[in-house]
Amino acid sequence: xxxxxxxxxxLVITGAFFSIVKNRVxxxxxxxxxxxxxxxxxxxxAEGLKSILKLKPIAIGAICVLFVVACIFGxxxxxxxxxxxxxxxxxxxxxxxxxxxxxxxxxxxxxxxYDATTQGMPxxxxxxxxxxxxxxxxxxxxxxxxxxxxxxxxxxITDPIEYCYGSDDPEGVLKNIAQAxxxxxxxxxxxxxxxxxxxxxxxxxxxxDIIKELESHNLGITIGNVTxxxxxxxxxxxxxxxxxxxxxxxxxxxxxxxxxxxxxxxxPAAEAQAEEIKQAANASKTERINEAxxxxxxxxxxxxxxxxxxxxxxMRLYYEAMQEVLPNMEIIIGEDAKVIYVKDGSESKVGxxxxxxxxxxxxxxxxxxxxxxxxxSATE
Numbered sequence: 222x223x224x225x226x227x228x229x230x231x232l233v234i235t236g237a238f239f240s241i242v243k244n245r246v247x248x249x250x251x252x253x254x255x256x257x258x259x260x261x262x263x264x265x266x267a268e269g270l271k272s273i274l275k276l277k278p279i280a281i282g283a284i285c286v287l288f289v290v291a292c293i294f295g296x297x298x299x300x301x302x303x304x305x306x307x308x309x310x311x312x313x314x315x316x317x318x319x320x321x322x323x324x325x326x327x328x329x330x331x332x333x334x335y336d337a338t339t340q341g342m343p344x345x346x347x348x349x350x351x352x353x354x355x356x357x358x359x360x361x362x363x364x365x366x367x368x369x370x371x372x373x374x375x376x377x378i379t380d381p382i383e384y385c386y387g388s389d390d391p392e393g394v395l396k397n398i399a400q401a402x403x404x405x406x407x408x409x410x411x412x413x414x415x416x417x418x419x420x421x422x423x424x425x426x427x428x429x430d431i432i433k434e435l436e437s438h439n440l441g442i443t444i445g446n447v448t449x450x451x452x453x454x455x456x457x458x459x460x461x462x463x464x465x466x467x468x469x470x471x472x473x474x475x476x477x478x479x480x481x482x483x484x485x486x487x488x489p490a491a492e493a494q495a496e497e498i499k500q501a502a503n504a505s506k507t508e509r510i511n512e513a514x515x516x517x518x519x520x521x522x523x524x525x526x527x528x529x530x531x532x533x534x535x536m537r538l539y540y541e542a543m544q545e546v547l548p549n550m551e552i553i554i555g556e557d558a559k560v561i562y563v564k565d566g567s568e569s570k571v572g573x574x575x576x577x578x579x580x581x582x583x584x585x586x587x588x589x590x591x592x593x594x595x596x597x598s599a600t601e
Contacts, residue, residue: 296327298334306334306381314382333385335378339445342392344399345371346450360404366412370452372427374399375445383441391440395431398438399447402430416452417470424449 300306302320309315310330317323317332325332341348345358358369376395378384388394406426410419428447435442527534 296324298323298332300334303338304334305337305378306332308332333381335381337378339375339377342374342396344374360407362412362415363409364411368412368415368452368454371450372403373448373450376442377445378441379443380441383439387439387441391442394438394440395442398434399431402427420449
């Protein structure tokens with residue numbers, strides 16, 4: 222609309238100018254009673270004014286060309302990925318769809334472009350100089366202590382139409398909402414929590430309160446992170462006391478973390494040792510089970526053989542037992558199961574099983590007597 226007004230104004234001024242020139246030409250009259258100098262001057266003036274009048278079509282054409290060029294450039298505009306906006310014509314708003322080149326009707330349609338990146342709002346301090354604003358940062362806690370606390374609120378324009386028409390000062394409304402939410406939230410905590418352990422919880426509650434409050438204001442703004450930049454007591458003495466407490470807690474956390482790290486370093490070794498013992502026990506268990514199974518299989522085979530030939534099995538078991546009791550005795554079983562060859566050192570005995578039993582008894586008795594004599598000698 223402004224361009225149309227400028228164009229019309231130029232046309233009016235141009236038309237007025239040529240009208241004045243035309244009237245001046247008409248008023249320039251050369252009479253015979255004038256001297257030659259005056260007559261020549263008026264004739265030259267009339268010729269000059271007529272030359273200017275000849276430029277009227279050219280001037281109007283140039284103005285029209287400039288107007289057309291202005292219309293072309295006024296109908297095209299560009300946006301990047303960090304911008305968001307809309308066009309408005311006859312009260313109808315149309316969102317701009319993504320970055321790139323866009324078109325609008327010149328003189329009738331207007332565009333509104335805003336920064337769509339994340340922006341920040343400091344509360345309680347000046348962002349340029351980082352100086353504290355006492356009127357905004359000084360707050361009272363639930364235990365009636367004073368504390369200076371600074372916040373930084375991140376926000377982003379997500380609805381340009383609401384941002385444009387929802388309020389004359391959307392940032393100012395957001396700041397008032399944030400300040401009220403911060404004061405209400407800080408007033409629920411004691412000074413120790415505000416300055417040390419409760420910061421994260423306070424940040425979360427403030428953000429949730431701001432988001433909830435913005436739903437009823439339609440500002441077209443989305444809240445990002447809300448962080449506490451600084452919190453300190455109004456006096457240096459109290460501030461130093463809280464600093465000492467904070468340092469002590471930090472030291473305690475470091476010690477706890479070191480202890481946990483030591484625990485984590487020892488637990489894997491202990492678990493590995495336990496696993497090794499467990500595997501060894503499982504291996505021993507498997508070995509004992511296999512041995513037991515072998516014993517069972519051997520016994521079952523022996524029992525089966527015993528069922529077929531009990532006498533031979535008994536005699537073999539007996540001889541095996543004798544070999545264990547008398548390891549110096551060598552027993553040889555011949556082809557005839559009733560004939561036994563007993564060999565003790567260089568002496569050999571041949572006989573039946575009864576003879577072997579008698580020889581074995583004598584051998585056992587001799588061994589027993591030798592043991593008794595040895596015991597008596599030792600006693601004497």
